[in-house]
Amino acid sequence: MEAENSKGHFIETIIKEDVENNKNDGQVVTRFPPEPNGYLHIGHAKSICLNFKMAQKFNGRCNLRFDDSNPAKEKQVYIDSIESAVKWLGFEYGTPFYASDYFDRLYEFAVELIQKGKAYVCSLSADQTREYRGTLTEPGKNSPYRDRSVEENQDLFTRMKNGEFDEGEHILRAKIDMSSPNMNLRDPILYRVKKASHPRTGDKWCIYPMYDFTHCLSDSLEGVTHSLCSLEFEDHRPLYDWTLDELDTPCHPQQIEFARMNINYTVLSKRKLQRLVEKDHVQGWDDPRLPTLEGMRRRGYTSESIKKFCDIIGVSKKDSRIDMGLLESCLRDDLNEKAPRVMAVLKPLKVTIINYPDDLTEELMAKNHPQKEEMGTRSITFSKEIWVEQDDFMEDPPKKFFRLGPGREVRLRYAYLVTCTDVIKDEDGTVIELICTYDPETKGGNAPDGRKVKGTIHWVNANDCIDTKVKLYDRLFKDENPEKDKRDLVENLNPDSLQLLENCKLEKCRGELEAEHVVQFERLGYFCLDAKESTKGAPVINRTVTLRDAWAKLAKKNNPPRKNKQPKRKKRPQQK
RNA sequence: UGGGGCGUCGUCAAGUGGCAAGACACAGGGUUUUGAUCCCUGUAUUCAGAGGUUCGAAUCCUCUCGCCCCAGCCA
Numbered sequence: 204m205e206a207e208n209s210k211g212h213f214i215e216t217i218i219k220e221d222v223e224n225n226k227n228d229g230q231v232v233t234r235f236p237p238e239p240n241g242y243l244h245i246g247h248a249k250s251i252c253l254n255f256k257m258a259q260k261f262n263g264r265c266n267l268r269f270d271d272s273n274p275a276k277e278k279q280v281y282i283d284s285i286e287s288a289v290k291w292l293g294f295e296y297g298t299p300f301y302a303s304d305y306f307d308r309l310y311e312f313a314v315e316l317i318q319k320g321k322a323y324v325c326s327l328s329a330d331q332t333r334e335y336r337g338t339l340t341e342p343g344k345n346s347p348y349r350d351r352s353v354e355e356n357q358d359l360f361t362r363m364k365n366g367e368f369d370e371g372e373h374i375l376r377a378k379i380d381m382s383s384p385n386m387n388l389r390d391p392i393l394y395r396v397k398k399a400s401h402p403r404t405g406d407k408w409c410i411y412p413m414y415d416f417t418h419c420l421s422d423s424l425e426g427v428t429h430s431l432c433s434l435e436f437e438d439h440r441p442l443y444d445w446t447l448d449e450l451d452t453p454c455h456p457q458q459i460e461f462a463r464m465n466i467n468y469t470v471l472s473k474r475k476l477q478r479l480v481e482k483d484h485v486q487g488w489d490d491p492r493l494p495t496l497e498g499m500r501r502r503g504y505t506s507e508s509i510k511k512f513c514d515i516i517g518v519s520k521k522d523s524r525i526d527m528g529l530l531e532s533c534l535r536d537d538l539n540e541k542a543p544r545v546m547a548v549l550k551p552l553k554v555t556i557i558n559y560p561d562d563l564t565e566e567l568m569a570k571n572h573p574q575k576e577e578m579g580t581r582s583i584t585f586s587k588e589i590w591v592e593q594d595d596f597m598e599d600p601p602k603k604f605f606r607l608g609p610g611r612e613v614r615l616r617y618a619y620l621v622t623c624t625d626v627i628k629d630e631d632g633t634v635i636e637l638i639c640t641y642d643p644e645t646k647g648g649n650a651p652d653g654r655k656v657k658g659t660i661h662w663v664n665a666n667d668c669i670d671t672k673v674k675l676y677d678r679l680f681k682d683e684n685p686e687k688d689k690r691d692l693v694e695n696l697n698p699d700s701l702q703l704l705e706n707c708k709l710e711k712c713r714g715e716l717e718a719e720h721v722v723q724f725e726r727l728g729y730f731c732l733d734a735k736e737s738t739k740g741a742p743v744i745n746r747t748v749t750l751r752d753a754w755a756k757l758a759k760k761n762n763p764p765r766k767n768k769q770p771k772r773k774k775r776p777q778q779k
Numbered sequence: 780u781g782g783g784g785c786g787u788c789g790u791c792a793a794g795u796g797g798c799a800a801g802a803c804a805c806a807g808g809g810u811u812u813u814g815a816u817c818c819c820u821g822u823a824u825u826c827a828g829a830g831g832u833u834c835g836a837a838u839c840c841u842c843u844c845g846c847c848c849c850a851g852c853c854a
Contacts, residue, residue, distance in 0.1 A: 384782040395852040
């Protein structure tokens with residue numbers, strides 16, 4: 204599946220044309236400009252990949268620049284987290300840039316605007332400013348302070364900088380057009396007084412520039428050629444251009460907008476994610492159910508699979524809601540290649556092989572990857588008592604069930620063919636143990652007489668295994684679009700998004716379990732250690748993603764979740 | 780009802796006047812000691828709708844409809 208978008212999306216087309224026409228001397232410079240006010244999620248990964256890949260493709264560079272012009276919301280922890288996420292994705296950015304590094308220059312630009320009569324200090328209150336701005340359908344009114352002299356503006360702005368005024372007393376605004384149909388052009392605010400300590404500049408400043416003023420100038424100062432951002436900034440482009448046109452700047456980058464990513468059954472907005480975290484609906488920003496990069500990493504997502512996903516979904520201006528299945532498909536694709544196979548039983552059912560010698564333990568050879576010889580083999584032990592998966596036994600199996608049932612023979616992977624001869628139940632009628640016989644002639648799993656056995660199931664040696672807890676994850680929300688209507692997000696939460704299994708049995712593996720080292724539990728899925736919850740001797744394992752499961756699909760088709768019709772089975776079959 | 784954007788398969792997405800790519804999903808089949816992987820095969824007479832221009836339209840023109848964004852001293 205090496206489906207690199209060879210044709211290229213519309214942004215690539217624009218950049219390519221610019222390079223061919225020798226615009227910007229054929230140079231390409233992009234930037235990824237996060238505000239350090241939260242953690243990155245997969246939506247940011249799309250922007251990161253886009254910006255870095257465009258730079259790579261055209262032999263340019265991409266800056267990581269923190270858009271840190273609002274000290275009220277920004278923190279060093281976010282800066283650290285963002286840096287680590289970008290590195291994890293595998294992109295090189297050298298030393299990060301900060302909008303705050305340009306505060307002095309930005310101040311000079313503001314003065315330049317004042318001198319040219321293009322900016323003024325406005326002393327309306329916040330409420331008044333809003334009233335004067337008008338509405339979507341009515342034009343705004345000029346501020347009574349709009350015609351202050353250059354000298355007065357200069358004096359006031361200097362005093363704003365010197366901390367002589369309180370927050371809200373004065374703001375610096377661009378003088379554009381209060382009747383513009385574009386709200387962004389109705390004398391937008393350039394600077395406000397904010398007596399907050401900044402994570403990087405400390406208390407040096409008590410006025411801070413607004414996004415529209417900061418962003419375009421930062422781009423220009425860095426020699427950015429293509430400033431890629433999301434669709435909601437389309438309306439800001441005229442202001443981006445106005446600012447750069449009015450000021451004497453190094454260059455005039457081209458802003459190009461693309462659609463943000465949405466994925467079904469999850470949310471991709473910092474605000475909403477924050478709410479889930481703060482209200483304890485999930486266990487922190489790195490909860491493996493979250494689409495945050497930290498959460499996904501902890502869950503076992505590889506950076507390669509995320510990059511692949513971003514590559515496959517493309518870039519356009521259309522609102523989209525991408526199927527979570529596509530993300531998972533990219534993950535499985537990558538993990539299938541790299542994950543060593545191992546056996547583990549999640550919901551154990553004891554099996555006693557009645558004709559197997561009591562004290563014998565045999566060593567059997569198992570492949571670490573069925574298609575990749577180079578990944579080698581390992582030795583696993585086998586004895587009279589083993590664990591198998593509860594789901595691999597049915598007392599009254601339906602037609603196409605190839606697994607264990609009374610009188611049925613299956614292959615224990617890499618071991619022997621066994622036949623179920625007895626079923627032991629407790630007083631409630633729950634099956635608690637299976638008695639089987641094995642065929643000693645079938646060591647390794649092949650029958651010398653050529654008889655074919657359709658089913659192969661996994662198992663774990665009962666007296667030589669590791670007890671673990673395993674966390675299974677499902678989609679965070681019940682609804683495909685949790686943001687639909689104004690309904691409360693929380694009502695939409697899937698109560699079964701996390702399932703903790705306490706009594707899992709893992710094959711005693713040679714390699715130690717490690718965070719971010721994903722292995723495949725055969726027939727179950729991909730799993731990795733949850734370093735955050737594991738303690739010495741008490742591992743906790745995350746299920747990264749399940750395997751594709753044709754049987755589950757078939758079973759569901761033949762026995763669809765009951766509507767109103769009453770089911771006529773005595774017991775609920777226990778498949779997933 | 781001001782302004783800005785967007786409508787191509789269930790979901791993404793190519794396509795820019797000359798036979799509607801590809802991926803995921805789905806359906807069928809083959810291989811298989813993972814019901815995994817892998818491999819075949821099928822799946823849009825039609826591009827939001829209606830008119831028009833043209834030998835020829837998803838592509839050009841007109842109108843209509845639907846969806847998203849904008850009234851933070853957030854980014």
